[in-house]
Amino acid sequence: MSVNDTVTVIPPGRPLHGQVSPPGSKSITNRALLLAALAKGTSRLGGVLKSDDTRHMSNALRQMGVTVEEPDDTTFVVTSSGRLQAPEGPLFLGNAGTAVRFLTAAVTTVDGSVTLDGDEYMRKRPIGPLVDALRAAGLEVSSATGCPPVQVKGSGTLAATRLEIDGGLSSQYVSALLMLAPCAAQPVEVALIGQDIGARGYVDLTLACMRAFGAQVTELDANTWRVAPTGYVASDYQVEPDASAATYLWAAEALSQGRIDLGVAADAFTQPDARAQGFIAQFPQMPAVINGSQMQDAIPTLAVLAAFNRTPVRFVDLANLRVKECDRVAALHDGLNAIRPGLATVEGDDLLVAADPALAGSHSDCSINTHADHRIAMCFALAGLKVSGVRIQDPLCVGKTYPGYWKALESLGVELQWVSA
Known part of the structure; x- marks a missing residue:
């Protein structure tokens, strides 16, 4: 497969249940x-x-x-x-x-x-x-x-x-x-x-x-x-399991109202991204402001989840996200607005996600530019659990930290459609 390939996540239309072991940190x-x-x-x-x-x-x-x-x-x-x-x-x-x-x-x-x-x-x-x-x-x-x-x-x-x-x-x-x-x-x-x-x-x-x-x-x-x-x-x-990887599974569980057993409790992680579970657990009533400075790699997960929240969410202190594998503030803004125009705005280093529970069950003929960034690919796959038509570019970039990500989704019964360029 090449960087020009895409994968589309087919909304399962049901709660996700199963057991997935996250990779090591x-x-x-x-x-x-x-x-x-x-x-x-x-x-x-x-x-x-x-x-x-x-x-x-x-x-x-x-x-x-x-x-x-x-x-x-x-x-x-x-x-x-x-x-x-x-x-x-x-x-x-x-x-x-x-x-x-x-x-x-x-x-x-x-x-x-x-x-x-x-x-x-x-x-x-x-x-x-x-x-x-x-x-x-x-x-x-x-x-x-x-x-x-x-x-x-x-x-x-x-x-x-x-x-x-x-x-x-x-x-x-x-x-x-x-x-x-x-x-x-x-x-x-x-x-x-x-x-x-x-x-x-x-x-x-x-x-x-x-x-x-x-x-x-x-x-x-x-x-x-x-x-x-x-x-x-x-x-x-x-080495303990990867908390950043776990955030995608916690979010998939919350979005689908399912139950995914990771084999490790959230409070057993020592990595800072594990604190994202506290915000995921509040979905669909996530707080109005979330500070991203101390759980930077979890922000993409939370930002996509926030699109389906009942009320808007402002993510603050995101300056360091601009110098990750890509400018993740810009990539999240562009990806969310590709799903639906006006879904996200940027003010300085803050990302504002408008939030709309009615997105669930909708269709969006959009292609997400991952910028070869594994976290952008994995977080927008979550949007595909609820919105049909979301295509993820360069899906194998997840190999940077979670080579088994797509197989993990399939093990939960999620259907994927692959298109090779």
């Missing part, structure tokens, strides 16, 4: 892969996600001398000397934001030169603030455009004692610096400039994963951590 899998690669010895990672993003991370680690075995569909076995080696060629990371940002910091420990690059979409995603933070710490890191490709010249050691970053720009920058810090020759303070951390919950995920691999981190205050120069210790680690 992409966010946690890529953190655990990197930390296992920085640890001397063998680590066994269970419950992992096998997708485009984690494939790019694992392949990059292999290029740097790390052995990454895959004995089954949900396991990585990582064996490392504890040091990343200079690769023979550039690291190609597709459009995997976690991989390119985490590795940009991590490869400063390499004795040699490393180039990190990605696809056409990645080359539009900002990384300048992280590059500047590393340069300010005396490291040789450069990016001609403020986006990948990034060039790093490492000396094999990290002499910095303080790393600073504006935490409001991206939690991935903060996580990248935190994961680098234990590799230093002496204690490092990681400090945030500014008042806010974008998606603070993801920083907490990073800290939990670091500690599982032996890091010693002390929180000095809300914006500063002291990290001991311990390096990392090989560990066996279990």
